[in-house]
Amino acid sequence: MPDKEEQQLPLFEFEAANTEIHAAIAKTDNEQESSFSNYIVYVDESGDHSLQSIDHKYPIFVLAFCVFHKRHYSEAIVPALEKFKFNHFGHDQIVLHENEIRKEKGAFNIFRSREEQQAFMNELGEIIEVSNFILISCTIDKRLLKKPSDIDSNPYHTALGFCMETLYEFLKEKNQHKNRTHIVVECRGDKEDKELELEFRRICDGNNNRLGLSLPLEVIFSDKKVMSSGLQLADLVARPIGLHTLKPEQENRAFDVLKEKFYCAGGRDNVGEDYEGVGMKIYPAPESEKPR
Numbered sequence: 001m002p003d004k005e006e007q008q009l010p011l012f013e014f015e016a017a018n019t020e021i022h023a024a025i026a027k028t029d030n031e032q033e034s035s036f037s038n039y040i041v042y043v044d045e046s047g048d049h050s051l052q053s054i055d056h057k058y059p060i061f062v063l064a065f066c067v068f069h070k071r072h073y074s075e076a077i078v079p080a081l082e083k084f085k086f087n088h089f090g091h092d093q094i095v096l097h098e099n100e101i102r103k104e105k106g107a108f109n110i111f112r113s114r115e116e117q118q119a120f121m122n123e124l125g126e127i128i129e130v131s132n133f134i135l136i137s138c139t140i141d142k143r144l145l146k147k148p149s150d151i152d153s154n155p156y157h158t159a160l161g162f163c164m165e166t167l168y169e170f171l172k173e174k175n176q177h178k179n180r181t182h183i184v185v186e187c188r189g190d191k192e193d194k195e196l197e198l199e200f201r202r203i204c205d206g207n208n209n210r211l212g213l214s215l216p217l218e219v220i221f222s223d224k225k226v227m228s229s230g231l232q233l234a235d236l237v238a239r240p241i242g243l244h245t246l247k248p249e250q251e252n253r254a255f256d257v258l259k260e261k262f263y264c265a266g267g268r269d270n271v272g273e274d275y276e277g278v279g280m281k282i283y284p285a286p287e288s289e290k291p292r
Contacts, residue, residue: 034179035179035180036179036180036181036182037171037176037179037180037181038069038070038071038174038176038179039067039068039069039070039171039174039176039181040067040068040070040073040181040182040184040230041065041066041067041068041167041181041182041183041184042065042066042068042184042228042230042231042233042234043063043064043065043066043163043183043184043185043186043231043234044063044064044066044186044231044234044235044237044238045061045062045063045064045156045238046060046061046062046064046238046239046241046242047060047061047062047242048061049061049140049154049155049156051142051145051151051153051155054142054143058242058246059141059142059143060139060140060141060142060143060242060245060246061139061140061142061155061156061159062137062138062139062140062159062238062239062241062242062245063137063138063156063159063160063163063238064135064136064137064234064237064238064241065135065136065137065163065166065167065183065234066133066134066135066230066233066234066237067133067134067135067136067167067170067263068132068133068230069132072131072132073133073229073230076131076132077127077131077133077229077230077233078229080127080130080131081096081127081229081232081233082229084123084124084127087123088110088120088123089107089110092227093227094107094227095224095227095232096124096232096235096236097232097235098235098236098238098239099239101121101124102239104117124236125253125254125257128233128236128237128254128257128258129257129260131233133233133261134170134261134262134263134279135237135258135261135262135263135279135280136163136166136167136170136262136263136279136280137163137237137238137241137262137279137280137281138158138159138160138162138163138281138282138283139159139241139242139245139280139281139282139283140155140158140159140283141245141282141283141284142155144284145284146284150284154195154199156196157195157196157199158283159283160196160199160200160203161199161203162281162283163281164183164200164203164204164215164217165210165211166263166278166279166281167181167183167217168211168213168215168217169263170263173267177216178216179216180216180217180218181216181217181218182217182218182219182220183200183217183218183219183220184219184220184222184228184230184231185219185220185221185222186221186222186224186231187221187222187223187224193221196219197219197221200217200219203215204216204217236254237254237258237261240252240254240255240258241255241258241280243255245282259272259275259280260272262275262278262279262280263275263278263279264278264279265278
């Protein structure tokens with residue numbers, strides 16, 4: 001009988017295909033004929049957006065945009081996550097949630113040892129590391145909100161404005177800013193979704209903080225039961241960003257991987273550098289952050 005390692009499907013069969021995909025991306029970014037852009041965005045959050053009762057152990061709110069080239073997403077990332085699920089659960093009807101994985105809840109209470117859990121996390125981290133996506137985030141530090149307008153605001157909406165503006169800058173860099181780009185968010189409740197959609201449209205209509213432009217962006221609300229690979233990946237990145245903000249000196253291997261993904265000054269040749277205040281924003285801005 002073959003051992004467990006021989007039975008597992010290889011996780012990264014797409015490596016050779018990536019070269020072709022990257023070439024296709026470079027070729028097609030400026031040859032787009034569709035009214036849709038080449039990119040799709042998946043969004044998740046970490047922390048709550050309440051300013052009335054602040055959790056002093058986690059007094060921040062993080063919104064993260066994961067921006068994928070559609071071909072790379074569909075041909076490389078989705079199959080990799082599916083194979084990962086088949087290897088570890090025997091089926092793909094599992095939704096990867098950072099909170100449940102970290103606390104080993106429900107379907108993730110499967111590890112017989114710390115070593116087995118670490119192997120699981122290492123494989124998942126490797127998928128994130130080899131996946132090509134652009135990360136844009138905004139962290140709201142509730143401890144530093146002093147202005148009346150900030151205290152009366154919704155941290156989710158504030159972070160959304162910053163992230164949408166940065167997304168537009170990225171799309172403009174890729175010559176995709178005139179085409180429609182969809183932003184997928186997870187449903188949170190009827191009231192919250194209506195408020196978010198109203199704020200989203202307000203920002204798109206040009207009532208944003210810096211740009212003063214109409215943005216060709218469209219929001220899609222996805223049911224929590226939909227097993228979207230993009231939303232699952234977005235769920236895995238938001239908390240490490242928050243922990244890095246709270247404890248920047250603490251070891252954070254997940255963030256070490258993510259910092260290579262942030263939209264940054266200098267483009268692809270400068271990944272992992274000059275992303276603070278660019279692809280990774282903190283509001284209110286720290287004194288050490290470079291002004292833009």
